[in-house]
Amino acid sequence: MTDVRAGSSGASGATADGPATERADARPMRADALRNHEKILRAAEEVFATDGVMVPIDVVAERAGVGVGTLYRHFPTKESLYEAIVTTRLTRLVATADAYAVDPEPGLALEHFMREFAQLAAEKQDLFEAFGQMGIDFKAHFAEPLAQLMARVDVLVKRAIETGTVRGDVETEDIIRLVVGTCHAAGHSDADAAGLQRLVSIVIAGLRPTERW
Amino acid sequence: MTDVRAGSSGASGATADGPATERADARPMRADALRNHEKILRAAEEVFATDGVMVPIDVVAERAGVGVGTLYRHFPTKESLYEAIVTTRLTRLVATADAYAVDPEPGLALEHFMREFAQLAAEKQDLFEAFGQMGIDFKAHFAEPLAQLMARVDVLVKRAIETGTVRGDVETEDIIRLVVGTCHAAGHSDADAAGLQRLVSIVIAGLRPTERW
DNA sequence: AATGATACGGAACAGTCGTTCCGTATACGT
DNA sequence: ACGTATACGGAACGACTGTTCCGTATCATT
Known part of the structure; x- marks a missing residue:
């Protein structure tokens, strides 16, 4: 680099x-x-x-x-090429998050962002794998764009929590993990966007404030 | 084989x-x-x-x-050894599911099974990776134990749905995907069992019948 | 204890993949 | 148009890893 x-x-x-x-x-x-x-x-x-x-x-x-x-x-190096690609992808994702940060409906904003994120990670094997191996050296290589992404998602989550659309005890990292995990869940190659979104829906439902339970 | x-x-x-x-x-x-x-x-x-x-x-x-x-x-072949290990793991998992199938509390049974499943997949890289590459040749190699597992989980899901603890529109495969995805979510190596279970909790909450939404 | 069948160990083979090297080709300044 | 710096292409190198082969060791049988 x-x-x-x-x-x-x-x-x-x-x-x-x-x-x-x-x-x-x-x-x-x-x-x-x-x-x-x-x-x-x-x-x-x-x-x-x-x-x-x-x-x-x-x-x-x-x-x-x-x-x-x-x-x-x-x-x-092969790694440097990989870095270039993934960094670009992450940067775009940050831009997407930025756009949703000013959405007048914080609850929906987070949901839509999660859906786009999921779709993206499911389509782009590289992005998916990058997140999948978090911890090896992923955090080191992409420290900067990752930090940016975290910051933006943090805004989305906090706003959603304030609006009461999301439980107050969820961590921002949980959101990212759940979304990436959900993509993993849906067979990446199946191009089954509908199935993926159904899974995302379940996760989103799980984020809602607990009522009665 | x-x-x-x-x-x-x-x-x-x-x-x-x-x-x-x-x-x-x-x-x-x-x-x-x-x-x-x-x-x-x-x-x-x-x-x-x-x-x-x-x-x-x-x-x-x-x-x-x-x-x-x-x-x-x-x-x-290396693959044959891998097959032997994963098949064993899957068989044990089937046994676990069997045990929960007769649990007097269907809703809790599914939840507990999901938690054990998640823990197992998070601990055993091989199992996790096997599920991760569903579709390459995983379904072919482990067709039999996989079918058994699906059948048992199907029982758990159906019973939970009947009890009203789980939404009626979730597929059995969704459950498996979500659990495996959730393990992926939690950094495998972090040995952060608490964090993993927190994520599972969110997923489980998302499976509950929708009230008001 | 002797003997043949069975199993062991690990060096060697083959294929793959990241990376390097250098002779050749191309673009740019004059 | 010419000359030189820059860039290209792809054969060759080395490291790694799954698999094979065969001389040697071990077990079981008489």
């Missing part, structure tokens, strides 16, 4: 997407290099999403229409 | 545990062979539980105090 070459995938002000088109300290990337960089990112996003992180790196290279050597020029 | 050697791990009337001490068609296993067979099973159970299915087979052999050659004499 730190020793990337000039114009590589590092955090170079890419707020939305796409790598930096130029660098301050070095010369701008060559045109074909830039093109390949993006092709690789796109291919990785697709392949990781469908096949998970275990796919051989060659598959990503082939999908990108690029030799492995080129891939390694842009991402010095 | 079918071409096992004489006295190997096949389904030879081992209702509880331990391999058959003799075979009808062939000569009984040699004493040391039998001893090693059990040592391997025990070691595999431990290692798979703690490290998951990805551990090199050598680790299991070493743990068992046995050479790899010996291990392969007893289990012709």
Whole structure:
């Protein structure tokens, strides 16, 4: 993450997407290099999403229409490529959470966020697996976007609790764990979005304040 | 599973545990062979539980105090060893479900079963991973014990529904998925049993019949 | 105790996958 | 158009792991 070459995938002000088109300290990337960089990112996003992180790196290279050597020029390690993809996904998720944070209906906001989160994690094997291995080194690698995500979800949860739509004793981390776990629950590949949402509904129902019980 | 050697791990009337001490068609296993067979099973159970299915087979052999050659004499394939372990686990789980099927309190019975199930899946990486990869070939390999498990859980669910402790529209498979997913949720290694049970509580609450919502 | 069948141990094999290296091709500045 | 820095492609390397093979050790039988 730190020793990337000039114009590589590092955090170079890419707020939305796409790598930096130029660098301050070095010369701008060559045109074909830039093109390949993006092709690789796109291919990785697709392949990781469908096949998970275990796919051989060659598959990503082939999908990108690029030799492995080129891939390694842009991402010095398979892990670094994986990091780039997952960080992007997490960043988008943070944006989604941000959008719901200003929703006038806090209870529904949390619910909708959970549903989108679940859908996303179910579709993207990589994201799912990343959350699945929390603790190995996931928290270290994605510490920053993770912290951001936690903070946003925390807002959603607190607001929902204040509104009385959610029990007061649930932790933010519980929410994330439950959602990810629920995706795991539904067979990832079945593309059974309806079944997944049914499970999410059950979890959401379980979050409601206890009445009578 | 079918071409096992004489006295190997096949389904030879081992209702509880331990391999058959003799075979009808062939000569009984040699004493040391039998001893090693059990040592391997025990070691595999431990290692798979703690490290998951990805551990090199050598680790299991070493743990068992046995050479790899010996291990392969007893289990012709890593997969076959894995099958033996998981099948055993599933069979025990079926027994647990059976016990709860006659519980005088159907609602509590389901809840207690779910809690035990969750605890087990959280402790045993192999079981967890097996359920996690449902669909690859898991259903094929463990078709029989899985069907049994489903049948027993079905009884628990139906009884709970009749008692009014659980919503009528939940599928048995939903229950299993939710429980396994919940284990996934809790970091497997954290040994945080309390946290896990808290999540299970939420899921269980979500299964209750909707009142007012 | 002797002998043949059975089982053991672990070195060696084969396939896979991440990574490196370097000769060749391409883009950019003059 | 030419020359050089930059980037490309893919064969080759090394580490890892499931599996096989066979010389040796152990058990059971007489």
